[in-house]
Amino acid sequence: MTYDDPRLAVVYDIDNPDGPDHDFFRRFADHLGAKRIVDLGCGTGLLTVTLTAPGRTVTGIDPAAAMLDRATARPGGEAVNWVLGTGEQIAPQSADLVLMSGNVAMHILGDDWHTTLAAIARGLRPGGRLVFESRNPQARAWETWNDPVAERDTPIGLLRESLTTEPPGENGIVVMHCHNEFVDTGHIADVEQTLQFRTRQQIVDDLLAAGLVALNVWRGWALTPFVGTQAEQLKVFEAAPA
Incomplete structure (x- = not known):
């Protein structure tokens, strides 16, 4: 795994600072009133620790031990349940919100992508949400x-x-x-x-096949609808159990 090297985990923190994307996920969690949050592919936990709040349970899951070592040592890390693994570690109907920030969704390839979406679908409680970003191949x-x-x-x-x-x-x-x-x-x-890289329609179809329905697709963090032009770099998806 790329970030199993502790040195690269340190560099990852430099290259992936807090920013508008993290602001979006925090606002979304608060607006949803999420009490149980899973940050899938949490990395070093920079975003994860900021999702904690009184009365809220936050779980960070990542397959790279070196990343989780930094996450657990981060200020505020003691408030998070850190899990080494993949989406299959999400317990059934245990989450109000599952998020995948950065390039996490795109790092999950082939059949593992479908397996992950199915695990998320099982893990979401009624009314729960999945939010994630993906780059526009166009x-x-x-x-x-x-x-x-x-x-x-x-x-x-x-x-x-x-x-x-x-x-x-x-x-x-x-x-x-x-x-x-x-x-x-x-x-x-x-x-x-x-x-x-997956097109909007590929992702919508993959979500549906896993038991999830896309509620919104935005072009970025300002919640402007994605229309599919070459100038649009990001697609941000909100999905719910079908």
Whole structure:
């Protein structure tokens, strides 16, 4: 797994700060009045810990132990139930809200995507919601993701890095080859990241097949309806048990 390296987990925190996306998920949870929240693919828990509130149970699930190590040590981490695993760890009818932030939904590939959606459908209580984001394949964002070798300072020393990206195949999967060299120690972490780009209709159909219905599809965090143009980078979905 990409972020099983503790050094990369530290860099992840730098590259994925709090922002408008986290504001959206917090507002959504409050508006829904969610008492039981699951942050699936929670990573280092930066968003997860901010979802905690009196009378609310928050669970963060992630398949990377190094990410959860940082999550549990984060201020406020003691208020969260951290679980190593995948969507299959969501107990039946246990959640008012399941969320997948960042590229989490796109990191779940092929049959695992369908398995995850089915697990979420089982895990949602009546009236519960699933919210997540996915990139619009029409925007062809991967074309801008080829980065030459560069260096930057990080909390764990100088990092020399580069990124090369393969265009998607018929299945919409983009493969990114990431080179990470921690100059001070000589540690090298060469990893691949994979993202599956799906159209709006593919996602709507996949949700329905799993027992979920798409209630809204927005183009970003301001809740503007997604209409399917090349300029729209994100699709934000709200779904509920069918």
